[in-house]
Amino acid sequence: MSRVLKIHPNDNLIVALENIPAGERIVWMNEEIVVQQPVQAKHKFAANNFEVGDPLYMYGVLIGKAYQPIKKGEVITTFNVKHAASEVIVRPADFRWKAPDVSPFTTKTFDGYIRSDGKVGVANYWLVIPLVFCENRNIEAVQEALESELGYGKKSTAWDVQKLIKQYQSGADVQRIIETDIQVVEKEQPHNKLFPNVDGVKFLTHNGGCGGTRQDSEALCNLLAGYVHNANVAGATILSLGCQNAQVKIFEEAIKRVNPSFDKPLYILGQQESKSEKHFVEDSIKKTFAGLMQANTCERQPAPLGKLLVGLECGGSDGFSGISANPLLGYFSDMLTALGGSPVLAEFPELNGVEQNIVDRCTSIELAERFVSLMNVYHKRAKEAGSGFDMNPSPGNIKDGLITDAMKSAGAAKKGGTSPVTDILDYTEQITKPGLNLLCTPGNDVESTTALAGSGCTLMLFTTGLGTPTGNPITPVIKVSSNNQLTERMSDIIDVNAGTIITGEDSIESKAHALMEYVIDVASGRKETHATRLGQDDFIPWKRGVSL
Incomplete structure (x- = not known):
């Protein structure tokens, strides 16, 4: 080495x-x-x-x-x-791309859920989501009633706090409490799944839908429509209060935009039209149960790898991310493009400094101009708020060697590989084209992963050098470590170790082939990511103010 x-x-x-x-x-x-x-x-x-x-x-x-x-x-x-970054010029580019050899994978398939619009999910979830934060409590009531009874409760553990209680009751002082050794104890096992073809019921809560700007409520409706439309979702129960900014009509129009032929089971309930909260929750439970019966009729079938829509994300990056884990995702991205799939690169603040490379890879001048426009508007908003892209690196990034935003960006952009850019998407816009897509999101881990799933990603590859437990409710998140030490220290959250690239045990190409095999297993339901196993269902809609 x-x-x-x-x-x-x-x-x-x-x-x-x-x-x-x-x-x-x-x-x-x-x-x-x-x-x-x-x-x-x-x-x-x-x-x-x-x-x-x-x-x-x-x-x-x-x-x-x-x-x-x-x-x-x-x-x-x-x-x-x-921090400093080069100026960007939109210009005709003589861009030529040599695709990697993907012959070992051209005939391979994954076992997914084929939807009527031709999209293929890697999971089969039912959603229960509110249009406004006022319904969060009712969402939790439905969850409490259904999750464990239907066999979707996770095997759980709890700290033996009773030991501390007994110590306190027996007169223990503060120091004795602090020095007491407490253990983790397992709770009761969940029941067997009643609906074997449904991977889970996901109950999403948020703090939006009213009280903010109308634009934020509309963006929320677009995001939720994207979640319902996502191929990993079989259908949904939507809870509305009735008087909020995020009106049912706005959500229904958003559904029609993402899919004019939408035909998934969808139950929309309004609390202000109900007899009482008890009747409202009861109705929500019954309709969710009915939806699960319909979702259970869908079974996994073989599908080509070109049907995969894979989000590319990084969080808790370190000085090795840009030379191990991110280039690994870049090679995987090029392989997926060569197979007809759609890799999706997000986090626009972390493309600052590499815009020229992206512009020169765009398949049209119009796409290049749209990318530059979205970047400029985003940067302008950040400056107006007294910030800027140069404020993006976190203390953890800096401590581990990422000194400027452009340095961080140059490494982060490696996740997008070398292939042509076939589409530029604004927040909540849907993936419709094969090849490398760019999606405008913040660099914030959860806001970005939330957005990737909302635009249609059915699976995510997430690199980290410092470690982060981020996951997503509907889209499996494969965590890729940039270094061996992190893999050893946080083995309970890391799925793939790219640290062997740093130590010379693996090449990027050989590791990318192994990663593709792992992705096929996850997409087929044969392997479960740590984020899914741990129930890391992080969901934060982006309010279009400043978030880096």
Whole structure:
């Protein structure tokens, strides 16, 4: 294993793949560099001297400028470098793409749920969702009545708090309580599933639908319509209060837009039209049960891999994400494109600095102009709120070597591979074209994964270098670690380890083939992701204010 890496020939920064002490002499391409200070693994140091204002490059793109003089071998930090990104020009591009060899997968299939519109789900869920936050309590009442009784309650555990209670009642002081060893105890096992072809009933709650702007309520209706339309969903029960901004009519119009031939079972109930809350909840329970009977008639059937719609996401990124896990997803994305599928790259704040590469890959000038327009509007809103894309890296990102937004973006964009960009989608717009799609979302993990499922993604690949438990209610989330240490430390949430790419045990290509096999198993219901197993059903609609 090499101790350092220069990612692109034009780069003037070098990545430390392991901790390097001060004074160490590093030889790269026959050039000697003396490390000026200790360099932690994942961080970068200067390949040459920089004066104030000099550009810094990684991945072959501008990622910042020197804020003060930097010596050759000196560590790059937030104190000596500031974010900078290249200007973008929309221009005709002579873009040519060489697809990867996918011959081992051209005849392979996955076992999915084929819908009447030709889309294929990797799961079969029933949804119970509110149009407004006032109905959250009723959603929870329906969940309490149905989930365990129908066999969808997860095997659960609980901390033995009774031990602390007994200690307290016997007169224990504060220090004794703190030092008491408590264990996790298992709760009662759930019943067997009554409807074997239904993977679960998902009860979504949120804080929107009224009290905010009308535009946010309309966006919420579009998002919920996208969830009901998602191929992983068999049908839904919708609870409405009646007087809210997110009116039933707006939701019904949104359903017609996403699918004019919509034919899934759909039950919409209004509380203000009901005799009482008891009658309203009772009706919701009965209609949900009836919907589950209909959903259970659908069975898994073989489908080509080109029917997969796969969201590409990252969260809790580190300095290795852009050289292991994200390029792995990029190679997978290219494979899926070659097979006729639709990979979807989101998180627009994390494309800042690599816009030119994306523009040059767009299949038309119109698509390129739309991408630049969406980026400019988003950036403008952020600045008006006193922020900006340069504020995107989190403290955790910075601590693990991602110093500027453009540096983070250059690594994050690797998830999109090298294929042509076939469509640019605004928030809640639906995936309709094969090939690489770009979806405008925040970089916020849950807002972005929520959006990917709302636009039709039936499966997600989520890279992380620091670890995050993010999941989604209807779309399985496969968590990919960028490094071996995270995989060992948080093995209960990591599904795939890309750290072996850093240590040289696997190539990106061989790991991508293994990832495709794993995706087929998850899509066929043969394997369950950790996020699904743990019930990590995160759902946060994006209010179109500033969220990075």
